[in-house]
Amino acid sequence: MRGDLVLRVIAKLLIPFILVFGLYVQFHGDYGPGGGFQAGVIVAAAIIFHALIYGLPLTRRAVPEWVVELMVAAGILLYAGVGVATMLLGGNFLDYSVLAHEPVHGQHLGILLVELGVGITVTGVMLIIFYMFAGRSRSPHSES
Amino acid sequence: MNILDFINYWIAMFLLVTGLYIVIARGNLVKKLVGLSIFQTSVYLVYISPSKIIGGTAPIIVPGMSVYSNPLPHVLILTAIVVGVATIALGLAIVVRIHEAYGTIEEDEIHAQDQGTQ
Amino acid sequence: MISSNLPALQVVVPLIAAPVCVLLRRGTLTWLLAWLASWSAAAISIVLLIRVLDQGTISYALGGWLAPWGIEYRVDAVNAFVLVLVSLVGAVIVPYARTSIGAEIRSEQHYLFWTAYLLCLAGLLGVTITGDAFNVFVFLEVSSLATYILIAFGNDRRALVASYQYLIMGTIGATFIVIGVGLLYLMTGTLNLADIAQRISEMPVDRPLLAALAFLTVGISLKLALFPLHLWLPNAYAYAPSVSTAFLAATATKVAVYLLLRFTFTVFGKSHVFDDLPYGEILLALSIAAMFVASLVAIFQEDVKRMFAYSSVAQIGYITLGIGLANTSGLTGSIVHLFNHAVAKGAIFLLLGCVALRIGQPALSQMAGLAKRMPLTAAGLVVAGLSLIGVPGTVGFVSKWYLVMGALEKGWWWLAALVLLSSLLAVVYVWRVVEICYFREPSKDLATANEAPLSMLIPAWVFVIACVYFGLDATVTSETAATAAKTLLESLR
Numbered sequence: 001m002r003g004d005l006v007l008r009v010i011a012k013l014l015i016p017f018i019l020v021f022g023l024y025v026q027f028h029g030d031y032g033p034g035g036g037f038q039a040g041v042i043v044a045a046a047i048i049f050h051a052l053i054y055g056l057p058l059t060r061r062a063v064p065e066w067v068v069e070l071m072v073a074a075g076i077l078l079y080a081g082v083g084v085a086t087m088l089l090g091g092n093f094l095d096y097s098v099l100a101h102e103p104v105h106g107q108h109l110g111i112l113l114v115e116l117g118v119g120i121t122v123t124g125v126m127l128i129i130f131y132m133f134a135g136r137s138r139s140p141h142s143e144s
Numbered sequence: 145m146n147i148l149d150f151i152n153y154w155i156a157m158f159l160l161v162t163g164l165y166i167v168i169a170r171g172n173l174v175k176k177l178v179g180l181s182i183f184q185t186s187v188y189l190v191y192i193s194p195s196k197i198i199g200g201t202a203p204i205i206v207p208g209m210s211v212y213s214n215p216l217p218h219v220l221i222l223t224a225i226v227v228g229v230a231t232i233a234l235g236l237a238i239v240v241r242i243h244e245a246y247g248t249i250e251e252d253e254i255h256a257q258d259q260g261t262q
Numbered sequence: 263m264i265s266s267n268l269p270a271l272q273v274v275v276p277l278i279a280a281p282v283c284v285l286l287r288r289g290t291l292t293w294l295l296a297w298l299a300s301w302s303a304a305a306i307s308i309v310l311l312i313r314v315l316d317q318g319t320i321s322y323a324l325g326g327w328l329a330p331w332g333i334e335y336r337v338d339a340v341n342a343f344v345l346v347l348v349s350l351v352g353a354v355i356v357p358y359a360r361t362s363i364g365a366e367i368r369s370e371q372h373y374l375f376w377t378a379y380l381l382c383l384a385g386l387l388g389v390t391i392t393g394d395a396f397n398v399f400v401f402l403e404v405s406s407l408a409t410y411i412l413i414a415f416g417n418d419r420r421a422l423v424a425s426y427q428y429l430i431m432g433t434i435g436a437t438f439i440v441i442g443v444g445l446l447y448l449m450t451g452t453l454n455l456a457d458i459a460q461r462i463s464e465m466p467v468d469r470p471l472l473a474a475l476a477f478l479t480v481g482i483s484l485k486l487a488l489f490p491l492h493l494w495l496p497n498a499y500a501y502a503p504s505v506s507t508a509f510l511a512a513t514a515t516k517v518a519v520y521l522l523l524r525f526t527f528t529v530f531g532k533s534h535v536f537d538d539l540p541y542g543e544i545l546l547a548l549s550i551a552a553m554f555v556a557s558l559v560a561i562f563q564e565d566v567k568r569m570f571a572y573s574s575v576a577q578i579g580y581i582t583l584g585i586g587l588a589n590t591s592g593l594t595g596s597i598v599h600l601f602n603h604a605v606a607k608g609a610i611f612l613l614l615g616c617v618a619l620r621i622g623q624p625a626l627s628q629m630a631g632l633a634k635r636m637p638l639t640a641a642g643l644v645v646a647g648l649s650l651i652g653v654p655g656t657v658g659f660v661s662k663w664y665l666v667m668g669a670l671e672k673g674w675w676w677l678a679a680l681v682l683l684s685s686l687l688a689v690v691y692v693w694r695v696v697e698i699c700y701f702r703e704p705s706k707d708l709a710t711a712n713e714a715p716l717s718m719l720i721p722a723w724v725f726v727i728a729c730v731y732f733g734l735d736a737t738v739t740s741e742t743a744a745t746a747a748k749t750l751l752e753s754l755r
């Protein structure tokens with residue numbers, strides 16, 4: 001942790017906007033450029049930014065490692081869960097059309113959920129990579 | 145046939161061979177991964193550059209546009225980039241472990257240590 | 263509903279089980295889940311095989327997007343056979359793995375091992391089942407990345423270096439495959455394998471297509487460890503945990519062989535690849551080199567696992583030999599040898615895992631007197647070893663019979679002679695193991711050792727018995743393989 005006042009204040013101002021921009025990229029993905037991959041990286045970048053300015057221990061308190069591991073798994077499960085749901089509703093795997101009353105709504109809902117899953121997983125993976133490498137020298141056996 | 149017509153392929157092949165050379169010629173495990181990354185990146189060009197259509201826009205229907213780029217190669221390469229990131233991350237993770245186990249990331253020193261233990 | 267979605271479930275079941283393993287974290291629970299997932303995958307694959315043999319090719323449109331545009335899962339006789347092979351090996355290994363990884367991997371990492379294992383299984387099944395060229399690459403990388411992790415779990419620090427080397431070579435291979443697929447896509451404008459095949463048959467085979475074939479061949483050959491691109495294999499197999507070695511030796515290279523078959527025969531077509539180009543001849547030369555060089559190197563190995571890793575390279579030589587022959591008998595031999603070699607090598611590496619449980623990874627001299635202390639393990643090694651040689655009554659004989667037939671059909675009696683001659687080299691290295699195990703006094707490492715627990719011996723012996731059973735009654739395997747070979751030779755042209 002360093003005492004650079006300017007950096008810390010600016011970081012505090014910027015991080016909420018980065019997160020909101022991440023959400024915009026995430027949920028505007030069906031209409032414009034964007035989607036889960038990009039949004040996930042942006043959100044992860046905000047958190048990594050936090051770690052760079054305020055130090056890793058503080059970030060680990062805010063976003064603990066078990067949460068990150070949960071995100072990795074939960075995102076994939078959301079993705080696959082949509083696929084299983086479509087199969088249960090009588091369609092093929094990931095055939096979003098059966099998700100809602102009419103196919104267009106179903107496609108919307110499906111891609112939204114799937115991209116959300118992608119976003120969560122990508123955030124998780126980026127953070128876990130960061131945590132693994134950044135936390136290495138401090139606790140050599142925390143890596144799994 | 146002008147040689148510059150295929151400039152994108154020339155660049156891609158140049159990067160490909162550069163990356164491969166680094167992988168083979170360098171003994172430092174991290175530099176090898178850098179080479180591998182360049183090697184993979186060159187392939188992105190092979191896919192992306194032919195799909196660029198001058199004047200084309202993203203394939204979303206908007207009034208006034210009639211030329212669209214083919215989105216498929218971009219999607220494929222998005223996937224390939226993710227695969228590449230995962231590969232490099234895993235590779236670096238293994239290098240970190242190698243460094244902890246051997247105390248070096250130079251290939252010949254690791255080899256020398258292994259010969260010593262046998 | 264479930265029955266119409268079987269092709270998707272084949273991949274999705276292990277794929278979903280993997281993140282659930284991360285959530286569960288507890289070693290026993292994840293093991294039970296892996297058991298459930300791999301056994302259901304095996305059941306699904308058997309149902310698919312029966313259905314394919316009964317009704318012909320199954321096509322499944324992922325996401326409801328129809329074939330040339332969407333991703334298609336396409337199951338025919340060839341990949342149904344490989345699916346059964348991979349998922350059955352996976353299913354047999356899971357019950358064995360618990361005790362084995364308990365001894366070889368730290369307990370807090372067990373759930374990660376299972377996650378990697380399930381991802382690897384899902385990736386391998388995905389490569390096999392998909393009918394989409396780019397999807398092949400994605401699943402190949404899913405399985406490869408998981409494979410690197412499975413190898414890096416090894417106790418020895420050399421496992422890390424082996425894993426790193428495999429990562430470098432594997433990624434180069436995969437990237438070559440992407441370039442090949444990219445060139446195919448640029449030339450044909452489609453990624454669906456059947457569609458590509460259709461279009462290639464209607465166009466002249468010019469330079470970009472030949473380049474695509476070359477890139478794909480080299481890339482896939484790296485993955486299947488074709489001599490001389492096998493350099494990653496011996497260390498990776500030798501230092502990986504016993505379970506990983508057995509699983510990879512039995513499945514990963516086999517799936518790569520399937521890819522080679524798929525691209526050469528289905529996509530490019532036999533006439534383009536084997537009649538117009540000296541492709542078969544090159545493959546034959548490399549195969550013969552693999553059979554002899556790798557067998558010779560195997561003879562001089564001290565580490566038993568390394569010895570059998572080199573033997574794997576040699577056995578892969580037999581498989582590619584059949585592909586190089588490119589006639590029905592040769593291909594049948596290749597495909598049936600996929601199964602036979604998987605069974606024999608699976609048995610050997612599982613039994614070596616039993617030895618490793620008692621005395622750590624064995625050097626050959628440490629196995630002296632094994633038969634007195636662990637008679638079942640030693641007997642299993644002998645039977646599986648005989649199968650590697652190709653003694654009548656074991657599975658190895660069946661595949662070599664077809665290979666020799668294939669060579670004779672072409673009138674190449676010298677090739678038949680070479681196959682027999684190289685089998686003699688296998689006799690030498692197998693005999694070294696037998697001699698040490700049976701005719702020496704127990705080494706001091708083995709002085710107090712006894713048989714491994716039944717949970718490990720039974721899965722190992724399942725493979726051993728399969729070696730003999732399918733050697734004596736080869737109708738099921740060889741008829742399926744013959745159907746697959748016909749499918750490949752008749753595709754389009």
